[in-house]
Amino acid sequence: MYVAMSTDLNALFRQHGLQVTPQRLAVLRTVAGNPHITADRVAELVRTEIGAISRQSVYNALGVLVDRGLLRRIQPVGSPALFEDRVNDNHHHLICRECGRVEDVDCAVGRRPCLTPSDGRGYEIDEAEVVYWGRCPDCSARRESRDEGAGIRQPGQ
Amino acid sequence: MYVAMSTDLNALFRQHGLQVTPQRLAVLRTVAGNPHITADRVAELVRTEIGAISRQSVYNALGVLVDRGLLRRIQPVGSPALFEDRVNDNHHHLICRECGRVEDVDCAVGRRPCLTPSDGRGYEIDEAEVVYWGRCPDCSARRESRDEGAGIRQPGQ
DNA sequence: CCCGTCCGTTGACAGAGTCCAAAATTGGAC
């Protein structure tokens, strides 16, 4: 997506049958500039950009943009929903169980491979969401140094 | 997993260093008998089985069982966490965007394939969660009959 | 039998998101 200029955004909104409002423009721009951002943080940043926005409007804008396919919403366990503007490229996410860091990874298998499960049960599938769970390099290192000489330990949840 | 008899469960708990309590037994049995169940519903069902359980105890039991790998927690967007007792078989989920129905699907690509993304960024990956989003056959049918003769419509969220 | 640990209960609390009704804005028609 990665659009920058307002005129582009105006056209984009119109194409999708959406009215153009300062709130929506700011929300879309903010997510575009800050991948994997929470709704709360969007509100904060938008406020620095246009002065004020209600929490509800942030949710409204995010919701309608996700509906129209301009944004994507991912929701890791134990974290509020995250939004990003990379859509339609079937990329996946790598999330650290400890610090919650999120990174993009391109699809391992090729082009939208996961859209065809072994047995679709008659579902009309439109998206495959893949999340790799693990520990990021930093948290791995921290844990190893902490466990030095300690006994076996169950990984925390 | 699919254990049914209490003696089996007792041993299972002990193997994992857990004390055996009526609450935990009931929670595990309930999830085993009701895949893709929410914590709230677990509480309801457990109450019909053993009379009473606190909300906190349900969360405690579910948490410890997930920690020990006896249960798995999945958390779809817009839904509370769901629990199931199929673990260690790397199966995935098919979720209907409209009615929220959840179904299991076996992994398309083979054995734990998604544990190796194209670029792991140094993460220690221990799980890959795959969710196929779409519309179940029922909701598809309902929608088609509703759209008969109507204009093009954006899919709702 | 004692003591430390584990477990269940209760109640307060927090975070994320939704509902609702009123006020304001948008955009098309004139």
Next chain:
DNA sequence: GTCCAATTTTGGACTCTGTCAACGGACGGG
């Protein structure tokens, strides 16, 4: 430029999920 209907935004109350902390009871090794 003005008007009007439809769409949006706003603010506040509210719900739903889940967590924290404190207390008391049960378990189990010694």
